[in-house]
Amino acid sequence: MRHIPEEPEAQGAPPRVPRQRSTGAVPTSADVARRAGVSRATVSYVLNNATAVRISEPTRRRVREAARELGYVPHAAARSLRAGQSRMVLMPAPGAPVGALYHRFFHDLQWALSRLDYTVVQYGSAGLTGDEAALAWAELRPVAVVAPGIHELGPAGVAVLKRSGARAVITVGPCPVEGAHALLTDHGEVGRCAAEHLLARGRRRLGVVMPEQPALAVYARARLAGVRAAAARVGAEVTELPLAYEETAAARLAADWPERGVDGVFAYSDEYAMLLMAALQDRGIRVPADTAVVGVDDLMLGRLLRPRLTTVRMDLPSAQELAELVDRTVRHPGTSPTVRDLLGVTLVARESS
Known part of the structure; x- marks a missing residue:
């Protein structure tokens, strides 16, 4: 020293x-x-x-x-020039609401990275995905990129980022990407967990809320697949329920609820579950007597509802762990890409189911 x-x-x-x-x-x-x-x-x-x-x-x-x-x-840019290496970690913005849990996790990650002397920049991609998004990110010359699966980054995009100087490219999504470290989030497991709970409660006509936001489709499709897999094992029915995050849209869905014959709903997230529950109750449909409802994220507001909301809690590792992975990869860029599971799930049963 x-x-x-x-x-x-x-x-x-x-x-x-x-x-x-x-x-x-x-x-x-x-x-x-x-x-x-x-x-x-x-x-x-x-x-x-x-x-x-x-x-x-x-x-x-x-x-x-x-x-x-x-x-x-x-001056971050001047410091990077002196060091011969950027200290910028780029985190693309999701482009659509992805739930309070993810927002909290990525906020904690930004803090953990800053404690390791990185400058964290959240990039608004303005609808860019895949290789097109990677080209835009590369212009900023980040030393690392932590990309949610919502951007559908592919092998070509990873190569572009590495050629521009990124030492660490880490994807967070349902499947690994060639050349990048992968943190797998199996959202099919989220849907399976919710469906198995509803099926255990005797529900056999399941509805699955599908948000009408293109940016959420990658998660919604995976969760729907998990529900279908669980339902198929016992011969239960599954109905897709497209829904915009608006009171009027929820009211329209609730208006023809009796004709749908749904007796259990996996509502994609706690926010969508609360939106739908309010619309159903306004129509005189009892929760859970007529229709059981399950959300995702275990938000505090769901515990304050009556009936209290049953939910799937996603168990994420500490942001510090991911920050240290970024730092190790930046310091040792030749390390072979790793794949690890990021997501665990726990069913939290309450009165709504």
Whole structure:
């Protein structure tokens, strides 16, 4: 570990006065160094949380206080140029609501990556998918990409990202992608878990809510397949129920509910389950006496409903684990792609079923 000597004020010398800067000028690390009475190298070590050098805590506090007073923040692009490598991790935005659980998980992941000194950028893909999306992401030269399966990234897209300098490409979805590390999320297991619960309660005419949002189709189709597989084993019926996330759409679906003959519903998510339950109850359809309802995500609001919502809880690993996988892959880019299961499921039975 290198030792950086302290840089105290000369004894008896007048205090250093920061040079006045022009109004509106962007503060630099040189300004921070002058105000803190240290070298620019020390400023860099402190603000980049360098661990290879030893700097006293009083000096660290002085540098951070000077940076705060000046409103200085490190320049991520300049830091990448000096290091010869980007520290940007790109996380494409899903493009549609994917549930509170995923939002919470990816928020935690961003925090964990920032603690490892990565700059996390969430990219709004504006409807881009597959190789087209990969080309847009590559323009930013990220060192790593964590791509939800909703973007349908393929082998060609992975190759484009690696040629642009991405050391780690990690996909999160139902199947692995050649050349990328894969975190598998088996949403068929989510549907199977919900269906087996409804079937165990004696329901034999199952409805499956299919969100009318194209970006959710990859998850909805997998969950539907899981329900069909469970129902086929006992000869139960399965009916698809297309539904937009709107009160009027739920009201229309509930209006002809008796003709559908559905006695159990897997509602894709807790949000859709609550939307449908309210519409059914407005029509005088009793939950669960007439129709049992199961959601996904185990949201707090579902526990506050009456009847309380039965749900499938998805058990995800800690965001810290995934952040460490990103970091290891960036530091050792030649590592062979790995495939691991990301998702576990647990049925949480309550009154709605």
